[in-house]
Structure formats: C-alpha cells, structure tokens
Amino acid sequence: MTQDEAESLLREAGKAGDDDFPLLEAAIACAVHEDPARNAEHARDLAKIGVERLSERLRRESPEEALAETMAGDLGLTGDLFTYEHPDNACVVAVAERRRGLPVALGIYYLHVARRCGLTVQGVDFPGHFLLRIETPEGPLALDPFSEGRVVLPSELTRRALHAGLTPNVADRLDRLMAPASDREVLIRLQNNVFARAANARDYGQAERAALRRALLDPLDHRPWLDVAAAREGQGALAGALQALATASALDGGAALAARAQRERVRLQLN
Template sequence: MSDPRAALEAIGQLPDTEIDIADAALQLARVDAPEADWQAARAHLSGLAREAVLLAAEVPDDDLSAQAGALAGLLVGTHGYEGDTDSYDDPANANLIHVIERRRGLPVALGILWLHTVRAAGWSGHGIDFPGHFLVALSGHGEQAVLDVFGGGASLHAPDLRALVKRVEGPKAELRPGLLRPMGARAVLLRLQNNIKLRRLRAGELKGALACTEDMLRIAPDEPILWRDAALMNQRLDQVAAALRCFERFLVLVPNGDAASRVRAAMDELRSRLN
C-alpha cells in the first residue's frame, strides 16, 4: 500500500460519497501509530465485510430492527466490540488499528466499524453528530433507527435521546431540530481525529496536535477552520512562514467577514516579526 499520507491526500480529492470510511480511518491510524500491525487490521476489515454480506442474505432489507440486531450480533456478540469506559481518554481508543486489536474504543471509532459493516451489507446508514456522543443511524423506507454503538448497539428512542442531551447539555436542554442530522464520511473522520488533537493539546503536545491537524487537512483540504487552527499552532511554535501560509489559505476559503478581518490583522502582526 502507498504511503499513508499520500493515501490521505488522495482521499481528500474524493467526493464524500466515494470515501471508504474504514480504509481512510486505517490510513489515519497508520500515520498515528506507524509501528502497529495495519495489515492485520486491514484483514479484519475485509473479514467483517465478508461476514456482512452473509448477514445481508438473511435479513430483510426493510426491517431496520432486524438489521440492528444482526449488526450487534456480529460486532458485539461475535467480535466483542465495546465502548471503553475504563480508560476513555486513552489515545488508543481513537486509533482504528488499536481499536481492532483491543476490541474497545470511543463511540466514533466503533461507529466507523459499524458503518463499514453496514455498507458492506448493502444497507443504508450514517453517523450522527449528537452532542457529546457519536451515534449511528440505519435508514430505509422513510424510517430511521438510532443506535448507541458505544452501548452495544442499543436502539435509542425519543425519551432516550432526550435524557442523553440533558446529560450532556444540562437539565434544561431539550431535543431540537438538527440534532439527528446525518454526517458525511469526511465529517465522521474529522470527529475521530479531533479526539486525538484535543487530547494532545490538553497534554501540551503542540507539535503533535499540529501534525494531527495537518493530517485532517489532507482529507479535508477545504475546511477553513482547520487552516486557521493550523495557523494558530504554527504561530505559537514561532513558525511564522508556515502560519502565514495557513492564514492565506484560510482567506482563500473565507475572504470576507469578521473572521477574515481578524486573520488579516494577525497576518500583519506576523509580518512585522519578519521585518
């Protein structure tokens, strides 16, 4: 397989619907953990896909409940995947290779495995960027089944979702339009990597956080917030020329507005350092 960073850049040029979400997460994991056995992880993903094809032959296309049960039987029952409640902040929980090795991970990392299996089965599914907790939805025939993959694939109904949003946002929070909006593959991958970036920032690993942001930009080269974040990190590392390049790219994507004005002011201050 090609260099993982080159693979990420190729993924960055694909339309969202053509992204193989599990393979993309595998490339990100290879960059993050170059010593890990990515070939074994890839073989496991291929095995899951084959098992998903067999599942699909036994489950009606219009029975979302049966699909959810079959997926849980495969991923949780057969392969033992579960949410890591004991060491939630362990960076391994956001690295797909390590998640496959340990059979434990964050909601979004587990969700990628579920979405990979859903796609291989020929069913329809997507991620949900729910506040504080990534979810997976199966859809079809005008219906949707929302699943908590961190909780073994449990089906969540309106009272469950209401309780979840209150737990995250406080007792006054309520369900509102947009909370169950589908996420594309690229957005799911960015949420996965954002877990790594935030953990590195909290640990004071600024160079590592910048490297993670640069990998995110490889798969999402038109994401202006990431260019701004990269610029600010380069600025804190006193890498002035790199910071200016990132700010310039931000302005190509966001040429007007308050954010653009603040970026231009920051660029003027950086240029003064060069003089």
C-alpha cells in the first residue's frame, strides 16, 4: 500500500456508515499514511492468528477469559509501561511487530478479533485511558487492553473517573462510564494522540498528517481542519493554512468566527 492508496482508503472509510466502518484496515492505512515503509501484512497476519486462537478458546472458556488469554497470552499483546511515549505505540503495524502499544492501538486488535468470532465488543472512550466493553450473559464488563485484557471492576471505574476529574455524580454512573464509542471515534482517538504528541514535540509535519487523517475519517467535522491549519502555520506554509481555515469555516458556520479570526492573523503574516 502506498501513501496515496492509504489516503484513498481513509477517504472511503470516512464515507462509510458506523456499521460498515473498516476499523483494522483504516488503522493500517493510518500507519502507512504516516510511514509508507510499514509492512501492512504484519498487522493482518497478527489479526488472522488472533481469530484462529480465539475461535478455539471460545469452545471451552468464557468470552472475557478467552479474549484476554488470546490477545495477551497467545499473541503477547500488552501495554508499553517502560517506553510509553515511544511513537510506535500509536501505530498498529508497529504494535504487531513489537507486541506493545497504547490502550487504543491494542484495543483495535481486540475489537477486530472479537467481532470476527461473534463477540459483541465495543470501545469505551473513557477519560484518560481507553477501555473495552464486552457483553456477557451476566451483563457488560469493562476490559483493559493495556493490562492484558483484565476485567475492570465498577469500583475501579469510579476511582479512575474521579482521578480523571469527573464529578462524583458522573463517576458513579456506570452506564455513562461504559457508553460505547463508534469504531470511527476509536480510530480518531488514536490519531488525536498522534497529533497531540507531534504538536508538543513541534513536529508540525507529523501533526499535519495526523490532523489530515482525522479530517478524512470524519469529513463533516470542522475541527481537524483547524489543527491542519495550525500545523501548516508551524511549518511556515501560510497559504496552506489559509486554505485549511477556509475549509473549516465552510464545514461549520459555528466555527466561522474563530476560524476567521485565525485566518486574519495568518493573512497578516503574508503581507
């Protein structure tokens, strides 16, 4: 897959409905778009093995146990505790090679493998730490892909929510804490992570690419284009920044005022 092919795949994914969103393939496209030298087959091979192993385990184990043992035990996927900020932790192809990564990057494999085996698993956009929700005969359970797929008890969810700054009346609402996120939102969360890290490091080229991927994945959202504009301005590409700001304004009139103010500031630098 070339970078142009990856961009085309992301554009098509952006047009797909939530029920048809190609999570793993779109995540692979994000990885190749960032680094065309990545070998996408590493990710596909890992996912294929995961489906085979989980299918076997489900014959004798509960869904949550089988999923955790497959992903963490058989495939060796776990959170990167020692080099958490390593950029490869946010790349699903690199995760397949290293078997370590961020919660949301690991979670993409959990979601893909579980669904191929008939399990109902969804992402949870939990503040500060991505989680998974798996439906069981006893009710939904929260799983932590960063901690080898272990079950997160309700009391621990509340503690984490309070630590993340949620108010007590929200932190006690398990229905809200475990609200499912769409696959599109899951992948956008991963790209948000890439963007934030790149922006903090003033790697504006990478920041622009991550913001552009978000724009392709959700073509009706104006906010990624504001980030594209900021990243282009950081590179001195002022004409490109103005173009991105114009796109943001066209997508959402509510953003027009902020975008217009930012656009005027950039335009002044051209004079």
